[in-house]
Amino acid sequence: MRIGNFKETYAADEAVFTSPTSRFWVAVLFIALAAFPFFAGPYLLYMANHTGVAIIAAVGLNILTGSAGQISLGHAAFVGVGAYTAALLTTRLGLPFLICLPLSGLSAAFFGVIVGAPSMRMKGLYLCIATLAAQMIFEFIFIHWESLTGGIRGINVPAAEVFGFRLNTEFSFYFVTAPTVIIAVTAARNLFRTRVGRAFIAIRDRDISAEMMGINLFHYKLLAFGASSFYAGVAGCLNVYLLKIVTPEHFPLHESIRYLAMIIVGGLGSVLGAIYGAIFMTIIPEVLQSIMGLFQGLSPTIMSYLYPLQTVVFGLLIVIFLVFEPHGLAEMWRRLKNYFRLWPFEN
């Protein structure tokens, strides 16, 4: 049992993981992540890869919406930009996966900055609609610029190759997704310990005060759009190599809304929240599906009632979480940790 957490240096005070206990658990997490693919089958690995992609995208949106306070309804479009960039760079120029990955991010960031430009004059709901327009425009381009995007048929992409290894199974791809997620999350966590990250938070909390403190609003808002879209682009690139195809149908508006739901359910403004939200939104429908599946043998018609029920249950779960913990899953986790901090004694 810990009785205190004393810090003797500024470095210790600024550390991300402040106590030996948290460092221990993080180590356990890393070991578990490394060991996971050796025990899991293709389905679990596919879900893990897929969740990884969602985490990167959600962490990205969280930078923009959760931390800098700029609501975006166009996140899926930026994932799409990244995805198409990766597909084009691979199929047209034959660039290797490891080069495509950052380039996809950069390309999405470039368009993110352009879409973010109206944020100089707009905020709140108005900006939200501007990003919605971006979503529509990109969707339109994905479908109609056929010579570039392949139109509705999309682009088929060969399996990624890294140092001569062909990543054509979920197992091998996991070894790309997991490190990318770790790097992305670490970078996001550290972003908020820098001037830039603090500027984002200042803008979110009160833009006028932030400006009076010498923060260039436009500059930082664009940076937030750029950073967020960079994450989206990277997620898009991974998504393409995971599915080995990209079509416009992969990035509809409701996908953008799903990303928003992830960060709201997880906890706005918290990196951990975005991770929990992404996991929740990806895994829970699968868990519900499996639970409902247990009843399949009972009667031939029972599933026609149970399957629609899972959508209702999923919706209810989201509402219940938000009602009982508006700060999201991250806050629940924090309270749980606090409870166990002095366990078995009362706090």
Add this chain to the structure above:
Amino acid sequence: MKKQFHWSWVGVLMASLLMAGAAAGADPIKVTAQQPITGRFAFAGKQIHQGLADSLAYVNEQGGVAGTQFEYIYEDTGYDLKRSVASFKKQMAKHSPPMNYGESTGEGKALAPEINERYHVLYGSTSFSEELADRGKNPYMFVSGPTYAQQFGILLKYIAAHPKQEGKKPTVAFFYSDTEFGRDPIPYAREIAKKLGVEVVAEEVTAVGAVDVTSQILDLKRNNPDYCIFQGYVVPPIPAVIRGAKDFGMDTTFMGSFWTMSKMLLDKLGADGEGYMGVNPYAYWYHTDVPMIQKIRDFNKRHHSDVTYRPNSYMQGWFTGMIFAKLAEKCHELGLPVSGENLKDAIPQIKDWDTGGFAGVVSFKSTNATAVGKVYSAKNGHFEPASDWIYLDE
């Protein structure tokens, strides 16, 4: 008051499961399916699923394929690509079936490389997409009927043979949604129209489920085509277009392909539906003179006594079940085990297969699609045959 839990029910359940297991015998042929039972495709998904389940149950009732029964294992996907791919992978790992049924064109496309390289499983689906019937590219995949492009081919062949004015080239307009579903057959349709001497005078494109179609109707009026073919819709905006055209006094004949040949659409159209035409690969529930329809009705009477109608999406599921059984039978005839590899090789060997009047006489010739359909015309809220089976690919 709390309801008492009766352990006897569990006993009954266990006993019936055991009995079912014993009756099934050893090693059934597993058919896995990702079905869009919920989500925006649910209106058809539920019926397709039921059709496939019933079709396989019917084969089992008839003694299975050379004594081997089918086992149908399905999951709901909510018409979500990521979930359906996940579900496919889960089922492959758990059951390693020789046959699988997929929920959408999107799923088929996403899985195509892996099916060719890794899974080697026969793949039927809800899709009528051209790409999934391409034997060279996707040899494991088949389409349970003519592809959309082939459906257009059938309609255009009909149009070419039925000009409105003798001696004058018939004219046609394509009216489609701006989606994959809508655009899929259009390039082929333009080509075949040219070949058949049918002039394409207009192409109207709308968002899916568009409400305001005034400008498209005006454009149709300007070009006044003899026929207008819808593609990529389920119901809206078709009633609005047909009513609008009527208000303008146009005498264009409106036509549809598989999804727009439903009772649901005819019911919405009401009196305006009279004379609406289109192509359907299957016979309808009320064509009681068709031997296979009689069997389907009889099966439903025995197992789903409350059912009074089955739409054409149910027929699509049923026909897929028939193809699964036919291919398994072919493998058995050739003395080969029922594996994905052998089933795939059996597809081009299906020749002149009599489907009991249900889907014509089927041969998988140059594509993994049937390339046959019938043109129907609506009379008194029912679709009645306007042609015999029309075969492309001849």
